[in-house]
Amino acid sequence: MTQSARAQEPGTTVTLHPGDDGSGAVRRTVLPGGLRIITEAIPSTRSASFGIWAGVGSRDETPEDAGASHYLEHVLFKGTRRRSALEISAALDAVGGDLNAFTAKEYTCYYARVLDADLPIAVDVVSDMVAASLNRPEDVEAERNVILEEIHMRDDDPGDLIHDEFSTALFGDVPIGRPILGTVDSINALSRDRIHAYYRRHYVPSRLVVAAAGNVDHDAVVRLVTTAFAELPGVEGDLPAEPRIGGPAVPTAPTVRVVDKDTEQAHIVLGTAGLCRTDDRRFALGVLNAALGGGMSSRLFQEVREKRGLAYSVYSYTAQYADTGLFGVYAGCQPGKADEVLSICRDEVARVAETSLTEEELERGKGQLRGGMVLGLEDSGSRMSRIGKSELVYESLLPVDEVLAKIDAVTLDDVREVGRDVLTRPGALTVIGPFGDRDFTL
Incomplete structure (x- = not known):
């Protein structure tokens, strides 16, 4: 067992696993604002993967926010004060890297995989997206149609739809039982202001984890992340993590x-x-x-x-x-x-x-x-x-x-x-x- 980040003093670094001659060593640093940085060193590889995990997913949504976590995942690719949507994708394409994201019931992840030498680019771009998204009204509207098409695509694939229907049947009309994508009605009802407020409420240091693995140096990753987040306005301060809303409703009858x-x-x-x-x-x-x-x-x-x-x-x-x-x-x-x-x-x-x-x-x-x-x-x-x-x-x-x-x-x-x-x-x-x-x- 390794110690919890809750027991670690902010501004300190601990070694969770020493690894074998440095290979597989896992280290964690907690920054003063509560942002956690964890790395695993794999010197035998020539790649590095970098991700930012947000502790918010569809289970954290009220009925009025249904689909907001996934909607926000889309919008964060649309631009920051430093980069347009094209510049975000081009920065990783130019080095042959992969950039993507996914939303789950209890978390959202934004990640990139690059050559080890290009890790600074991945850190800068993904951090910029997560912490400094503009969430402009025109971008929200453009992605609304994309998400509605994604819902229609899901509905046209019964092999995919069946699992959303099963969760609803099992847990009922509570957040964990609702689809991650939201519904046509809930997506149409989400405004830019509501999505931006959701972003500002949940994307705070105490609910974010930065992870990197591959041919990486922990101290170098900490320096890159500290620099990237220090200049970005999106996660100023540290707000208390909100409790999950609505527990599971487990059926008492078939x-x-x-x-x-x-x-x-x-x-x-x-x-x-x-x-x-x-x-x-x-x-x-x-x-x-x-x-x-x-x-x-x-x-x-x-x-x-x-x-x-x-x-x-x-x-x-x-x-x-x-x-x-x-x-x-x-x-x-x-x-x-x-x-x-x-x-x-x-x-x-x-x-x-x-x-x-x-x-x-x-x-x-x-x-x-x-x-x-x-x-x-x-x-x-x-x-x-x-x-x-x-x-x-x-x-x-x-x-x-x-x-x-x-x-x-x-x-x-x-x-x-x-x-x-x-x-x-x-x-x-x-x-x-x-x-x-x-x-x-x-």
């Missing part, structure tokens, strides 16, 4: 949501509320998820696709949030096969909840989880994401070896316990397809 849509395939998600991100049982649930629906050897894939050929895509998945989570099973099949596929998925979930996994499935699930984690950390971008997200949403950063040890320590009893708890909770079923008002309750 909820069914059917979206009648003229599609070639039926799209199904069956699931329950899961575990929060700090629940120690998340490692056992991860192993269970891998064995149940995480790969070609999983129970769901074998029963639904390999043995019966009923679906091309079938899998299970988990998501963790601050105080809750979700567990879901997805399948896409011909509408006429929906009942059979749904019955098999329910049976397999119930069987795992009742009898757990076999020893062979346990070991295979653990191996899949270990390999997926380590192989997913092979580049500077994934390393930056790991340390940045961990610093923002966890109390401490677990070393990779400690995470692997926790996976290895999962037993059949652990899986049995978490399966009986999570998989028997009241849940939700969401179906998209040409079903009219058909009743899927049973």
Whole structure:
């Protein structure tokens, strides 16, 4: 375990992990205003990834602000007092770098990946975007149409839409249950002044984490970030972080949501509320998820696709949030096969909840989880994401070896316990397809 930033004096630097001869060393500096800077040194690479993580996402929105976090993500690319939208993109294109961003339920991230020698450019551009956005009325209006098109694109892709519908069915009409994109009505109602006020309220030092990984020097990154933020007006002072609004509404009875849509395939998600991100049982649930629906050897894939050929895509998945989570099973099949596929998925979930996994499935699930984690950390971008997200949403950063040890320590009893708890909770079923008002309750 590493110490929390809350216990660190502002203006100081600590080494969270010493690494091996400098490789993999993780260090954190907390600036006087509360801005946290965390880096991981990987001298063997020639790239550097830089990101700024804001502790605000769609879960922090009132109904009147629905979609504001994602809307703001778009607008921050449109220009600052130093750069136009073209100059922002051209600065990274000129060095062959990647510049992007994404919005989630509980955070937003702006990031760039460049050659190590070009890190100062990435720091300057991304910091400028995040801290000194103008949010001009004309830019807000231009992006409004882009976001409305993104919503329409999501609505035209039932494989994407089904997951938003499932969250709404599971959690209800609370912030965590609403779509990250917002709705057509909420996006049309958002004014420039409201978006700018949202920006000024949430993009403050205490809610920002700067992360860099690759062939980077921590002290150099701190100097670059300090210089970049010192000259920028967007995050003057430090305001207290606002509490999250509206907790999750976990169903007390099964909820069914059917979206009648003229599609070639039926799209199904069956699931329950899961575990929060700090629940120690998340490692056992991860192993269970891998064995149940995480790969070609999983129970769901074998029963639904390999043995019966009923679906091309079938899998299970988990998501963790601050105080809750979700567990879901997805399948896409011909509408006429929906009942059979749904019955098999329910049976397999119930069987795992009742009898757990076999020893062979346990070991295979653990191996899949270990390999997926380590192989997913092979580049500077994934390393930056790991340390940045961990610093923002966890109390401490677990070393990779400690995470692997926790996976290895999962037993059949652990899986049995978490399966009986999570998989028997009241849940939700969401179906998209040409079903009219058909009743899927049973």
